[in-house]
Amino acid sequence: MTVQSGSHLQRHESLREQALVVIRKGLIAGEIKPGEIYSAAGLAATLGVSNSPVREAMLTLVQQGLMEPVRNRGYRVVPISDKDLADIYQVRVMLEVPAMGQLARTGKVAARAGEFGALADDIVRGARDEDLVLYIDADRQFHLGLLAMLGNDHLTSIVENLRDKTPQKGLGVLSQQGRLVKSAEEHRPILDAVVAGDAGRAEELMRQHLSHIRGEWNKPEGD
Structure with a gap:
């Protein structure tokens, strides 16, 4: 370990x-x-x-x-079942996708675009360097930080708890295979859409990102 x-x-x-x-x-x-x-x-x-x-x-x-x-x-x-994973990601989609659209409509993120852009860069760097600690830290700060800007502590807390319940079993393997970079590079376009106020695009990119996480990160190691 x-x-x-x-x-x-x-x-x-x-x-x-x-x-x-x-x-x-x-x-x-x-x-x-x-x-x-x-x-x-x-x-x-x-x-x-x-x-x-x-x-x-x-x-x-x-x-x-x-x-x-x-x-x-x-x-x-405690092991998590495939059904639990599916249920958790369904809830995340229901919460995080419209949240990104709502955030885009507020126009609040533009003032902190540099801060979140640096986190997006850290996520990519962590993926490329196979530095999972950096990757996980930056990814957590990016997603929860954006949600926190909506000012709903319950929303942020719920998503944080759901993230903690979903171990990413294939994360190390994806990193070693270079496939983690693809997921890492999805953060900057999400941020750009939110900053631009394009709610529809922000929601679609967030939906695609969560789908990628569900389909790839939790595959058994070796797949």
């Missing part, structure tokens, strides 16, 4: 929150795998922190339905 080590954990955040972020990244990237059992001590050693914040982070994931306790052994990632 190659989750980020403790040297990257910044002290201005609580250790529990930092551990939670790193574990979630491992879940999303497929480095922490469904069905396998992980001990708090083992993950704490990997992260270079004490057991307590890691255990608290794992309990948070239990409450969110992403992990389950295994008596006297640790915690297991």
